[in-house]
Amino acid sequence: MGLVTAEGRKVGAIGSDPSTIAPGSVVVVRDEEWLVRSTEETSDGLLVTAQGLGELVRDTEATFYAALDKIVPLDPAAGVVIADSSPQHRTARLWLESTIRKTAVPLGDQSLTVSARALADPLSYQQSAVRKALDPANLRPRILLADAVGLGKTLEIGMILAELVRRGRGDRILIVTPRHVLEQMQHEMWSRFALPFVRLDSAGIQRVRQKLPSTRNPFTFYRRVIISIDTLKSDRYLAHLSKQRWDAVVIDESHNLSNASTLNNRLARVLARNAESLILASATPHNGNPQSFAELIRLLDPTAVRPDGSLDEEEVARLVIRRHRHSPEVAGVVGADWAERQEPQNLLVPASAAENVVAQELGDVWLRPVGGVSPYSGQASGLFPWALAKAFLSSPAALRETATERRRRLGSGPAADAERSALTHLIELTDAATTTSSAKYVRLVEHLREVGIGKGSSARVVVFAERIATLRWLQDHLPKSLGLPTGAIEIMHSGLPDEEQQRVVEAFKQESSAIRVLVTGDVASEGVNLHAQCHELVHYDIPWSLIRIEQRNGRIDRYGQKFPPRITALLLETDAQTFTGDLRVLTRLVEKEHEAHGALGDVASLMGRYDVKAEEEDIRKVLAGERDLEDVVRSVEDVTEADDLTGLFFRMFDEPQTPATAPQPPQALTTATNSGLYPDEVSYLDDALHAAYIDPSGPVSDRGVMWRRDDAFGTAELVPPRDLVQRLEVLPQTYLADRQVTSRLVLATTPARGRLRLAAALTDTSMSSWPDAHFLGPLHPVLEWASDRALATLGRNEVFAVRGEVDAPTVLLLGTLTNRRGQVVSAAWLTAQFPDMENIAFAIMTPHESVAAALAECGWQGKQVNAGPIGGAQDLTALIRPAVHKARSQMRDVFAAAETDVASRVARWSEKLDGWDAEAGALIQRNELRQHRVRVEQERELVEAMNPDRQLVRPLVVVVPQNFGQIRGGVQA
Template sequence: MTATMPDVREALAPGSVVVVRDEEWLVLSTEETADGTVVHVQGLGELVRDTSASFYTRLDEVKPLDPAQAKVVADSSPRYRTARLWLESTIRKTAVPVGERSLSVAARGLADALSYQQSAVRKALDPENLRPRILLADAVGLGKTLEIGMILAELVRRGRGDRILIVTPRHVLEQMQHELWTRFALPFVRLDSAGIQRVRQKLPATRNPFTYYKRAIISIDTLKSDRYVASLRKQRWDAVVIDESHNLANATTLNNRLARLLARNTEALILASATPHNGRAESFAELIRLLDPSAVKPDGELVPDEVRRLVVRRHRHSPEVAQVVGADWAERQEPHNVLVPATAAENAVAQELEQTWLWPGKGGSPYSGQNASLFPWTLAKAFLSSPAALKETIEGRLSRLGKDEKGDPGRQARERQALERLAALNKRTLQQPSAKYTRLVAHLKQCGVGRGSPARVVVFAERLETLRWLHRNLPNDLGLPAEAVQIMHGGLADDEQQRIVEAFKQEQATVRVLVTGDVASEGVNLHVQCHELVHYDIPWSLIRIEQRNGRIDRYGQKHPPRVTALLLDPTSQRFAGDVRILAKLVEKEDEAHSALGDVASLMGRYDVKGEEDEIRDVLAGKKQLDDVVRPVAAVAAGNDVAAMFAQLFDAPSEQPAAEPADDQPEGGLDLDSGLYDDDVSYLEDALQEAFIDPTAPPSRGGVGWRRDKAFGTVELSPPPDLVQRLEVLPQTYLAERKVTERLVLATTQARGKERLAAARREDKISWPDAHYLSPLHPVLDWAADRALAALGRNEVFAVRGTVDAPTVLLLGTLTNRRGQVVSTAWLTAEFPTPENPSFRLISPHESARAALRALGWDAARNNPTPVADLEALSQLVAPAVHEAESHLLNIFKAAERDAAQRVEDWTRRLDLWDADADVLIQRSDLKQRRTSVEQEKALVQAMAPDRQLVRPLLMVVPDTEGGKW
């Protein structure tokens, strides 16, 4: 394996310029496929300047321009603006090497620079893993979405994030889209019901929608349907993100089928889940196999070192987290359990349930259907939720009696009589104030909810009829308009769910109370304007309690979150005991939250239904609570998957947070450092170059450019080719903020954060009026594409600088078979005696900034007159390129050896897995796993470096008056 190919300059590599169909294109990446080499390019010529394309070398003639034959041309622009822009754009378009350990853009967005999040990003990008694959298993509230955004931003900057698919639950589609755009300037199209409808209007039914949109967010419920499977099989991705990935563990489900398909067709895979395992090693192994099929032994055994390599797991009180979150995550208050004495009518219902249904005498339960032990507890659960929920449950059972079931008519008549008697008692509770409801109203008022108050509370309940009952009655009893109380449940359309969540985050929105079911218990951020949560009924599941609490108890919560549980307390002794058991669940969740950051391991069932079954047995007197819910200490000392997690990731064994390297500040290296001090200066220069007068309105050939340095904003009217890049963003955002008419950008992080916060504080939508101009912003990419078109075919600018003799600035890149940049080198070739072009001195530089500084190009320079004698200077290009190629063979050897060693180590590990599998080859389930491992081997081999490219970027002559040049 070597980069010394005889036709090295003819090789296709990122950064090279090619001619296809008589147009010039910049190569972004290459890919080897069964149908030949695919070259992904960006147009440079006037006709294709804003066009991305892919060409198969078997179908089109893709002719690389030989860098050694480049022609030198003079830059006559003021202060060398044209050359500066072209060179800066080239630097920005050159991918950061895939093995670079420093962060380049992850901490330059609007996410707070938290060391524990950055350590997760570094782990995902660790070059030892060859492919970025990771399970983000941080506990609820630590900011997994931000970690996802940071990882994706780094992948984009490394040339590994052109095509990205994000799969999430329906109700967080907009939240994910919002976070990635507002904090990292990554635009994604949101394929919710409205987005899919727009796609159907634009595309023919036979067109694969995933070839039309390069970056998309879609719900797992939509994507797993059969109609998309064929399209997904044909589509390769640079990165796939699957949120709430614990739903993938069951190998027999459509979710798992989808995940396996996506895992095979993507290079980077990011899974995220606060509950990453269900206690069964085989299910957790299924998740690990998605990331790396060889990371689980052929017999299914989990290897702790592999889990540690592929999984990130911290919680609120992990040392790495606790030492950095500070006041940005206020500590949760003690659980506030409120026992509410039942009314006389409610006590009568409780007594009837106890004596007739839950603990009947010799006659047994009147229930005439199957599972006679379950339905009485369904009634009890409904009663503890609300009279409305009990009414619905009774009426539902009565409507089914004698219709859907075959049974003893006598028993059915007895059950009907018992249900009607219970319904009559419950009717009285509906005709007078409910004790728990009355207490809820008082509690909401005590929290400050009312006219003229900004206070907000989220109220959770399990039963839909309870939600509807609260939604109908609360506005009047709180003295609020109807729209101040919003209801959210799984039966609402995805866009309606997203609208409600976004409104609850807006300070100016009228909503004050969000009444929601458990559809909002996963993934939704409700802490921005709220720190009060009420369990109107208590789930019989620690997992569900933790999920609910995590909506307000998360990073960014400035006020100590308070969780209140309302518990109806009947005089019936048995029912009173049940209430106290439920109250203990809330306390147990709080204890596990503080000590483990993981409540699921206490009961060991790892799913809501399994926990509910256990709690039902406790309530029925079949089991003791202490036998069902393990102590925290016992979890860490066990021998199950939970214990493995405790030993690998939890506080007792956790290592201190890694400090940044000596040469790297906490925010990461500025790997894009070039000729401009900041992004806005670069953008302003690009507009000056592209338009005669950028401050003029579009009607007079400008873009209406305005810069307010004091206010920290700039404005422009986007031209059509820029508008096209923004159209994937939400139509409501584009319309409300008039983005396509007048784009306002914040030029500092402080200003960007202030406008983002102000959107929630002052406006009706959370999308800011001034979007932060971060390094990956589409407007900067647009400016770079325009600047790169400034040079003609295979030309190099000649400029003056602080050199003693003509000097060529060169960029060398080493790439692998997947077209990814493995290493870069900045060189200058000096010709002390121009009459003898064979005499030259090669100097390597540690960065683009260092090379530019050596040339006197680290600041803007005056351009007195265009450089002369261009023909003589052009003769220096070829020897400079050839000498640089020879010089780089030695420089790149170390990078080549390092990459080769990683590939060899990885291949050896795959071969060991194969050898182990041979022993178990009779097992049919190994066939699919072996196929995945073979695919892994092919991918690993494609990571081997195989080509070198040297490009001349600038010809610099001495800046002396009266000189030859």
């Protein structure tokens, strides 16, 4: 049958009238009240996501389809006024503050709200990246964060995600990273932005499998997930992902997506199609191939690449943000928080006699044999000898492993027998070199002692080497040579389980850790932060790739490095004439990387290969004398003047900017979402706890809660109740146990205290980089928990009446304009004042710029005196209907400009889509274009859904003069 509103309009299942529901409205489903968080028109009808308000569903989030459930909206005009009798109007104040916190910031608002109050340094270049991502002209936040190594792309990601959450666009988030940085990403999102993510590493996935049936989609189980790309790209998860919609997807190291024939790209296309917001991050955003870069850009916006495959430079500039250490926008703000790198230190190491014999053998027999034929009996005979040479330059142990493995795989026959004999002789010579002291190893030990490695010293060094055999050999021998326990030398390489890799990285960050030397392979060269306790890095062997050298150096040369990072390379110098040339070439590689670091911010463009393996092959040819180094590695000047993708990038992002195009000073931070009802987060939480529990500061009792607040020290402690514990269980089990989070949650209540405890986590003896006191940021789950409890204090369709500094009864109202995706396009705060209670048809309607301004108009900011229950509060119910009706009428004018603005932006996007489609018409016979056209059509559907289609007006509170309806001696004043 449905319900009938006070206006006589029949309302039943929402499918018949979708305009009656929007985020912020209250609906009744299955005889329980729910606060609508979002709505979306789907192919199956209206989908409503809501938070439970009633006692039975208070901590429940649910989704309802109008086609399946009877969803009845409560008519705001039929609200019933009740008096708030709580001390200082605490109940009403909490309810109002919670409602404000749950009201999404409009999509078009580029102001920084919660991200500016997170636990991160307020760097203007990072804030500009966030504003660019939130630019309303883009309709959907989609961006490629292409900042060079060390600028803090992870923080930029966290800032963007925090702002999306505050805008109601970040409920479901997926972050995809390399597996060795899973915990690092999870740690940053939680410790700085209070965003809890579940980490689905190998152990996390196993836990989910134990909880879910094999047929259940695991990505519906958690709202916010961090997972490795290696795990996610398998066929096992593709079907689940294709059915899962995300509010935001982040893909780190996204340069690995550009090859359209790979599993990585297949995964990215599925995620891009099912995500509204997409953030790609890579310090090497292109590989020099316009087609590959175009594929990356299409993930963000398929129309940014013309149908003929060419790039639209204006669109690229809109979608990509690129800065480096020496960009004016960066250099002017990092200051002492990013110490300048020292000149690279190349240490020439004369080979030992035994090593010279090995080098001579490699040169005479394998690299430049008499007659031009090496003993190698396999295919690609020019490559394997250089594999031996590269292994030798790493260590005798690596050479022995390479030669032994090759010998093991040989078959039978004269050619194989000849190679086997040559390999056996080489292994014997290598064993002789191994039993004596390796010259490079001796020099490494000397260098480590020179920089302070030894007993009683806190100095630390990262030593990079390519070969696992070299890493193991160093780990075995360094403790004895340095007089250190075995635990002081840790090893990390790609063969270790992901949990072990994460453990080593986290331990190295700890000041109390016993690790003094981290011996690592190139698995640690991407994305890992190693600068917390270390500013010394050694290339034990030099990669034949500029990209790899830069990636390694970026582990300690990054924002937050307080000491000038020093890069040292060990270069083996042999006497063998047939094994020469490598010293000069490898020395120049180190110097070229340093030069490009200062001028370009990255080195990939110097060789123009944008691929480690391709660079290695070019350097091999240089070492073999087949090419000149100058032909393979360009100068900085050649790069900046090139008429290719590298030159385009330089002109778009690196070229000195004119005043007209230079980055503008950061805008003032918004206060639009700060109500003024509470001075800070902890005061709000304190009030919420005292409202929910009689004496939360007393001893823990059956209620399972205890609360202590120490403003002088900047901390608070809470024994969390069971329903709050459930919200924290996605965090690492080790963190919850080590810091006793679920039994004693310690909060840092000021940013200064939060930074102090975050830094202290790297210096205490807990061996955990997770802080013992977590910063109470504006998005903290404990505040969300408090909000949900406060919102449940009102009965069905009730409105609080409170006293304030007003001359006449005044109704505070909130109006929102939303689109078909259920997102808030615009919001307005109004007050309706009724100077004559006898003539309620007359009301003075006043729009306000912010909620704080509206509350100031009501004389209702901060704590208020409640002289007693408001007598005759039920009479104020008569004000609600005219206030809502007048507000609706005024909202049409207030929102007209916002509707016009959005409509014009949607029209511009539609025109762009039409233009792309028209260009594609003549080329549609191309198979790859048909696929792109499908993606453009999907884009068109998304664009259409951005048009506003409904308004909602809600009465929030009725404020009356201080002497209104006072009860004195049983008589109403």
